[in-house]
Amino acid sequence: MATNRETSKDLREYLNVLEAAGELQRIKKEVDWKLEAGAISRLACERRAPAPMFENIKGYPGQRMAAVLLGPAKPLHSRLALGLGLEDKAMPPLEIIDYVCRRFRNPRPPVNVSPREAPCKEVIIPGKEVNLLNFPIPWIKSIDGGRYIGTWDIIITRDPDTGWTNWAIYRCMVEDERHFTILLLPARQHGGRMFAKYEAMNKPMPVALVIGAHPICHLAAMTPFDNGVAEVDMAGGLLGAGVPLVKCETIDLEVPANAEMVIEAEVMPGERVDEGPFGEYTGHSAHRGKAPHAIVKCITHRREPIHTMANMGKPYDDYAVAQGVLFGAVIKNRLESQDLPIKAAYFHSPGTVPIISLKPRAGLIKRIVAALMSGQRLLPVGVVFVDEDVDVTNLTDVWWALSTRMHPRSYEITDGMSANTLIPWLTPEERVRLEAPFFVINATLPYWWSREYREDHTTIADFEHGWTGDIQQAVLKNWSAYGYRDE
Numbered sequence: 129m130a131t132n133r134e135t136s137k138d139l140r141e142y143l144n145v146l147e148a149a150g151e152l153q154r155i156k157k158e159v160d161w162k163l164e165a166g167a168i169s170r171l172a173c174e175r176r177a178p179a180p181m182f183e184n185i186k187g188y189p190g191q192r193m194a195a196v197l198l199g200p201a202k203p204l205h206s207r208l209a210l211g212l213g214l215e216d217k218a219m220p221p222l223e224i225i226d227y228v229c230r231r232f233r234n235p236r237p238p239v240n241v242s243p244r245e246a247p248c249k250e251v252i253i254p255g256k257e258v259n260l261l262n263f264p265i266p267w268i269k270s271i272d273g274g275r276y277i278g279t280w281d282i283i284i285t286r287d288p289d290t291g292w293t294n295w296a297i298y299r300c301m302v303e304d305e306r307h308f309t310i311l312l313l314p315a316r317q318h319g320g321r322m323f324a325k326y327e328a329m330n331k332p333m334p335v336a337l338v339i340g341a342h343p344i345c346h347l348a349a350m351t352p353f354d355n356g357v358a359e360v361d362m363a364g365g366l367l368g369a370g371v372p373l374v375k376c377e378t379i380d381l382e383v384p385a386n387a388e389m390v391i392e393a394e395v396m397p398g399e400r401v402d403e404g405p406f407g408e409y410t411g412h413s414a415h416r417g418k419a420p421h422a423i424v425k426c427i428t429h430r431r432e433p434i435h436t437m438a439n440m441g442k443p444y445d446d447y448a449v450a451q452g453v454l455f456g457a458v459i460k461n462r463l464e465s466q467d468l469p470i471k472a473a474y475f476h477s478p479g480t481v482p483i484i485s486l487k488p489r490a491g492l493i494k495r496i497v498a499a500l501m502s503g504q505r506l507l508p509v510g511v512v513f514v515d516e517d518v519d520v521t522n523l524t525d526v527w528w529a530l531s532t533r534m535h536p537r538s539y540e541i542t543d544g545m546s547a548n549t550l551i552p553w554l555t556p557e558e559r560v561r562l563e564a565p566f567f568v569i570n571a572t573l574p575y576w577w578s579r580e581y582r583e584d585h586t587t588i589a590d591f592e593h594g595w596t597g598d599i600q601q602a603v604l605k606n607w608s609a610y611g612y613r614d615e
């Protein structure tokens with residue numbers, strides 16, 4: 129499959145790729161980091177306009193910010209395809225998923241480079257000189273609780289017992305010149321579980337907040353891999369080469385050498401400060417509460433660093449576009465590795481309910497639900513099963529199946545799943561207990577019905593299935609003779 133991987137080794141080259149594809153809007157007019165940049169990038173999402181690159185930010189000469197880099201485009205996944213290094217930006221999402229599935233099956237370990245070779249070390253700011261407010265950190269929405277430095281970030285942490293290094297995207301809000309919060313959710317996410325271990329030892333947790341790495345690094349960081357999987361190896365798989373890493377200055381962690389900025393910090397045990405709310409990927413504001421916070425020990429960055437911003441919100445946003453594909457790939461790989469074949473798995477945004485198409489057989493759906501329940505947050509709210517002939521990427525098709533093939537009694541609810549606090553419908557009690565139900569919708573027609581019964585009651589009434597081949601051929605051949613434009 130054709131890729132342009134060589135042309136995109138870091139964020140800056142990816143920006144060139146976007147620009148060449150007409151997917152980047154350079155904004156030279158002065159724009160305020162407070163609300164204006166956020167509103168522009170949200171409207172760009174809602175209009176599927178090119179990603180804005182703010183080149184003149186009020187009060188921050190020489191610094192730039194790129195927003196919604198892998199956000200919704202026309203076609204929807206174009207910028208994601210370019211970020212993955214695919215040449216065809218119009219590749220259909222199920223083909224992108226199959227490509228990602230293959231890449232995830234071939235992880236590659238990172239390669240170490242010296243600080244001299246690492247662009248992220250061009251400027252080094254020691255702890256006592258650090259001031260986060262020297263950077264154009266956006267206050268994105270009026271409904272947000274503050275300035276968010278970490279939206280399209282990578283949070284790197286290491287397990288104190290096993291040495292496993294985790295990469296994840298977690299939202300980070302600036303508290304003051306030297307402190308920022310991280311929304312570390314202990315029950316569901318790897319970073320949160322690692323922090324619980326440090327906290328039990330009453331030790332600070334070293335953390336690197338990375339901004340502006342190669343887009344593939346951020347894509348790996350937002351993918352829900354299993355315990356013990358190093359996202360950097362999966363980024364290497366997507367990239368087709370090991371990701372270059374360099375050691376931090378003040379903490380024992382390695383970071384992508386080509387990143388625009390690295391904030392080296394420590395999360396303080398036993399401390400919580402105000403965090404949020406924040407307009408989230410569910411399309412609602414979410415989670416005003418307390419969160420752990422980190423103290424900055426050092427900042428390293430490229431000269432004239434480029435900051436980044438994701439703009440979460442009502443579909444579509446940059447999370448939704450990438451998430452549907454990445455989660456779909458993880459689900460497909462997991463099920464296939466357990467000999468549970470499916471045709472496709474896809475999330476429509478926001479990514480809370482996967483739609484899975486398959487050829488039903490005895491026990492298959494129950495076993496798939498069990499396999500996904502045991503996984504890393506792969507069933508956030510529920511799951512929908514449809515037959516193979518339903519195009520999971522087409523909501524009209526999916527709704528057609530749901531409204532005609534789902535027997536109401538096949539709607540199931542299971543209690544006691546771990547809850548995601550960002551979901552709006554949680555009751556106040558569920559939000560505290562972090563436990564909630566989820567649903568299974570089985571909209572497949574019973575596979576045990578006889579062929580005759582299915583033919584009599586369930587044959588599809590469309591052009592393809594409703595006429596014999598000779599009539600179809602004749603009508604297609606004569607289409608323009610009837611006066612229609614040929615397609």
Ligand SMILES: Cc1cc2nc3c(=O)[nH]c(=O)nc-3n(C[C@H](O)[C@H](O)[C@H](O)COP(=O)(O)O)c2cc1C
Pocket residue numbers: 279280281294295296297298299300311312313316317318319349350351352353438440446447504
């Ligand atoms: C822009 C963005 C912001 C996110 N913010 C958070 C967050 O604040 N907390 C969180 O737990 N997950 C957040 N996520 C989702 C996680 O990145 C995702 O679930 C990932 O799989 C977590 O990695 P882990 O499995 O290694 O914990 C965010 C994702 C994106 C794209």
Ligand SMILES: [Mn+2]
Pocket residue numbers: 294295296318353354357359
């Ligand atoms: Mn992880």
